[in-house]
Amino acid sequence: MDMRTPLNKVRGLGSAKSGTDHFWRVRTTSIALVPLLIFYIVFLILYAGRPYEDVVAALANPFVSVITALTVVASIIHMRLGMEEIIQDYVHSEGLKVTALILNAFFSLFVGGLCLFAVLKIAFAG
Amino acid sequence: MTNVTKNRPLSPHLQIYKFVPTMAMSIVHRITGGALYVGTILVAAWLIAAASGVEYFNQVNWLFGTIIGQIVLFGYTWALIHHMLGGLRHILWDVGLGYEKHFANKLAVLSLVASVALTLLIWAIVLLMRV
Numbered sequence: 001m002d003m004r005t006p007l008n009k010v011r012g013l014g015s016a017k018s019g020t021d022h023f024w025r026v027r028t029t030s031i032a033l034v035p036l037l038i039f040y041i042v043f044l045i046l047y048a049g050r051p052y053e054d055v056v057a058a059l060a061n062p063f064v065s066v067i068t069a070l071t072v073v074a075s076i077i078h079m080r081l082g083m084e085e086i087i088q089d090y091v092h093s094e095g096l097k098v099t100a101l102i103l104n105a106f107f108s109l110f111v112g113g114l115c116l117f118a119v120l121k122i123a124f125a126g
Numbered sequence: 127m128t129n130v131t132k133n134r135p136l137s138p139h140l141q142i143y144k145f146v147p148t149m150a151m152s153i154v155h156r157i158t159g160g161a162l163y164v165g166t167i168l169v170a171a172w173l174i175a176a177a178s179g180v181e182y183f184n185q186v187n188w189l190f191g192t193i194i195g196q197i198v199l200f201g202y203t204w205a206l207i208h209h210m211l212g213g214l215r216h217i218l219w220d221v222g223l224g225y226e227k228h229f230a231n232k233l234a235v236l237s238l239v240a241s242v243a244l245t246l247l248i249w250a251i252v253l254l255m256r257v
Binding site (some may be wrong): 030031033034038041044045046048049052053055059060068075076079082083086094111114115117118119121122 | 127156159160162163164167169170173174176177180183184187191203206208214215216217248251252255256
């Protein structure tokens with residue numbers, strides 16, 4: 001006997017109430033990160049060890065700035081979701097789990113905010 | 127309810143299964159993911175230093191240039207490449223391909239070999255360009 005209501009079935013969100021949203025966002029960001037990070041690896045190959053002026057001039061290029069910002073955004077979403085999965089798998093005590101999930105959100109957004117500010121400062125103020 | 131959940135029997139775990147490449151690459155995928163998470167501090171430090179002026183930038187560059195710094199960056203490069211190749215395998219599985227046992231195991235070993243090879247290639251190019 002199926003106890004689910006027709007509305008519940010058609011929404012397709014399951015018992016966790018978020019459906020495939022977590023999975024979907026992990027995969028979308030991972031697909032975005034492949035070309036973004038390949039660009040970044042090439043960029044770092046070209047600029048590793050180069051003097052400050054060269055690196056900042058390259059980072060201030062509008063194209064590079066946008067790519068850097070997109071890489072930061074996709075990365076922090078992806079890493080937050082990934083760490084969420086690790087925490088939910090290994091931390092069983094409810095209090096510790098919730099604390100870890102909140103710290104994970106704070107850490108991800110903090111690092112992301114710092115990186116974005118740095119990108120914008122280089123782009124607009126040098 | 128808590129007592130009920132605590133006394134539930136556990137399903138067989140790692141120690142009972144034969145070692146296969148896909149399981150090893152699965153846990154390495156998770157470990158590299160965790161390492162990349164912590165490693166974003168390095169990326170943030172580098173970007174913030176670049177935004178903060180020549181002195182900070184040179185300090186961070188010096189730190190990255192020490193032997194320990196270079197080892198950490200080498201490890202970070204490998205973790206990134208390995209995690210990316212692992213991600214590409216996941217996308218292959220997501221579209222319904224690559225589930226055949228022997229193929230999946232070969233691909234797992236290949237992703238490890240390729241990640242090491244690509245990491246060495248990237249570092250070889252970087253070091254050659256500095257000479």
